Amino acid sequence: MGGSATRSTGILADNAIRGLFDSGRLKSETTLDDDQIQPASLDLRLGAKAFRVRASFLPGPSHLVADKLDRLQLHVIDLADGAVLETGCVYIVPLMESLDLPAELAASANPKSSTGRLDIFTRVITDRAQEFDKIPAGYSGPLYLEISPRTFPIVVRRGSRLSQIRFRKGNALLGESELLALHGTDTLVASETPNVSGGGIALSIDLKGTGPDGLIGYRGKHHTSVVDVDRKNQHDIFDFWEPLFSRGRNELILDPDEFYILVSREAVHVPPLYAAEMTPFDPLVGEFRVHYAGFFDPGFGHAPAGGSGSRAVLEVRSHEVPFILEHGQIVGRLVYEHMLDAPEGLYGSGLGSNYQAQGLKLSKHFRAG
């Protein structure tokens, strides 16, 4: 697996994230959960209170989030014993972790894959932020999570982990020629004609499906019961999701503003010295989009880590008009970055990973039957 990477730019691996705690650059109200540090990211935990606010906001260059909360909060919810967050409402939750980053380290946040699969919209906000989910180099201060459940009401509590953060030194994105070379040696996506463009490698949609009727995906139901984000295999799939079948048509009409879980046609591979992120195909194609960008861990889909054939799960929404998606249509791109160092753990190898070697897979909260 290529030994140590030691580079001057790249994404911090698990060991270096541990080092940030040891040196006080990363702090937390309580000791870390055992599995909180992932190969290339840290899961962030909800603190004890949620503020229901009238609307989402960014503090802007001269304000703290706390000042805005004083003005915008409608109600404070105690999360100590768990509380329901309702669909269509916006909540701000101070996180347990806070930062005191050195000048050369920046960070970015993303919903965890399980959060995106539940259609829970989340973004990290920092003091003086002008952008969501981006933490500038050298940031020192608290972290907050904006949460807005879109399809299902959810139960969360202090310690629930909905979002994750990656730390980055400099710029270590792979350019298109580097991507093609890496694809040549390590097969990043299982495609005979890889489409490398827009700084990434394209992912297309599978609408042929599996099984006799061709199961292609699921559409979220409305007016369901609540999903407890901390409980696995808890809910019957069919209480929350309507299965969708291709029945030989190889296409799907997206209803406006409905939420779909679909799957990539290509298997995806993230070699151990790289980390990837999915970005929407083209933000200017407003009709439909992969709704949640997502971090892909080093080792995802890696054969020695038990990942052969892992597909990417795609959370898709159509806006404004009904839209016909066709089998093989490009819906997203994977961009790859170098790791600064080789991670100690890889996705799938003994880390309790939930989605290694997955096909079409709902979040870990659901069970069949």
Ligand SMILES: Nc1ccn([C@H]2C[C@H](O)[C@@H](COP(=O)(O)OP(=O)(O)OP(=O)(O)O)O2)c(=O)n1
């Ligand atoms: N749209 C996406 C985003 C991610 N993934 C895959 C690649 C990731 O390496 C893996 C796990 O992602 P997270 O760590 O975000 O997910 P969880 O923390 O929810 O899952 P786990 O408990 O398995 O770490 O899921 C995916 O298939 N489709």
